[in-house]
Amino acid sequence: MTGITPGPMAGRTVLVTGGTGGIGRATATGLAAMGARVGITGRDTTRTRAAAAEIAAASGNPAVDPFPADMSSQAEVRRLAREVLAAYPRLDVLVNNVGGFWATRRLTADGLERTFAVNHLAPFLLTGLLTGRLTASAPARIVTVSSGAHTGGKIDFGDLQGECRYSGQRAYSQSKLANILFTYELARRLDGTGVTATAAHPGVVRTGFAAEDPSPVWKLFLPLIRLFLKTPQKGAATSIYLASSPRVEGVTGTYFAGRKPKASSPASRDTAAAARLWQVSLDLTGGTAGA
Numbered sequence: 001m002t003g004i005t006p007g008p009m010a011g012r013t014v015l016v017t018g019g020t021g022g023i024g025r026a027t028a029t030g031l032a033a034m035g036a037r038v039g040i041t042g043r044d045t046t047r048t049r050a051a052a053a054e055i056a057a058a059s060g061n062p063a064v065d066p067f068p069a070d071m072s073s074q075a076e077v078r079r080l081a082r083e084v085l086a087a088y089p090r091l092d093v094l095v096n097n098v099g100g101f102w103a104t105r106r107l108t109a110d111g112l113e114r115t116f117a118v119n120h121l122a123p124f125l126l127t128g129l130l131t132g133r134l135t136a137s138a139p140a141r142i143v144t145v146s147s148g149a150h151t152g153g154k155i156d157f158g159d160l161q162g163e164c165r166y167s168g169q170r171a172y173s174q175s176k177l178a179n180i181l182f183t184y185e186l187a188r189r190l191d192g193t194g195v196t197a198t199a200a201h202p203g204v205v206r207t208g209f210a211a212e213d214p215s216p217v218w219k220l221f222l223p224l225i226r227l228f229l230k231t232p233q234k235g236a237a238t239s240i241y242l243a244s245s246p247r248v249e250g251v252t253g254t255y256f257a258g259r260k261p262k263a264s265s266p267a268s269r270d271t272a273a274a275a276r277l278w279q280v281s282l283d284l285t286g287g288t289a290g291a
């Protein structure tokens with residue numbers, strides 16, 4: 001174990017999913033610079049190890065650990081959780097950052113639609129598997145990166161995985177709405193444990209977002225608007241704030257944008273839909289223990 005780097009997060013341990021690039025990497029770098037021990041995930045072992053070393057160098061904090069795992073696979077999420085629990089005797093913050101947009105409908109190794117699986121079911125499962133450690137480390141925080149795109153989302157319980165009708169935008173907006181419904185339900189379930197759950201909109205940020213499988217509209221407009229997008233550092237500001245600031249100690253069940261609480265869509269505040277989504281997610285992940 002390396003020595004403790006001084007800073008306001010010294011002595012705290014944080015896991016940031018999707019820390020090899022984009023907003024997650026900037027979040028991990030910011031929190032490491034504040035003295036936290038930071039674990040990052042990424043799909044590829046070499047890329048994840050390289051990113052951890054680069055984040056350590058950029059932040060001046062050697063305590064950055066790579067956890068390679070493809071979170072589209074539930075077996076990989078379970079392995080990731082086991083490795084994190086073995087490596088970290090305490091876990092103060094979980095930042096559920098992994099997420100993406102895919103124009104084409106594809107199934108994961110578990111036979112689930114990819115957007116729903118990666119953006120919603122993976123953080124749902126990982127959070128459930130790590131809740132015991134977070135609770136034992138309380139006060140602790142769970143930050144889930146959603147998006148302003150949730151406002152256009154609808155949870156289609158009759159076609160959650162886009163079997164009848166799929167579009168990248170529809171699947172993405174639904175998954176980002178699911179992130180907020182999950183956060184609010186989690187906050188209710190964790191009430192009194194000292195573990196908070198918040199959701200963040202990072203802004204529109206210049207990252208690798210949608211690059212793997214962009215929609216024709218995205219392909220057309222991205223080169224034009226790229227220069228006007230936020231830097232990943234600016235996009236990480238709300239996640240870093242929610243993970244670290246004493247100002248949000250104890251704040252739970254709240255959606256933030258630009259480091260300020262913001263009203264999320266009426267659909268995101270539907271408690272019956274949140275409870276139903278929780279149950280469906282439990283069924284689809286094999287009944288995770290935890291919150």
Ligand SMILES: NC(=O)c1ccc[n+]([C@@H]2O[C@H](COP(=O)([O-])OP(=O)(O)OC[C@H]3O[C@@H](n4cnc5c(N)ncnc54)[C@H](OP(=O)(O)O)[C@@H]3O)[C@@H](O)[C@H]2O)c1
Nearest residue numbers: 018020021022023042043071072099147204205207208209
């Ligand atoms: N960019 C925006 O404008 C914007 C706006 C609103 C919300 N968001 C949200 O912000 C979050 C981060 O997005 P970003 O823009 O930073 O995206 P990004 O640049 O594409 O980064 C995604 C990160 O997730 C990792 N990742 C992707 N699929 C994975 C998987 N199956 N398993 C494990 N890791 C995986 C990637 O690592 P590897 O490629 O190395 O595996 C990378 O580190 C997402 O939840 C997104 O919905 C972004």
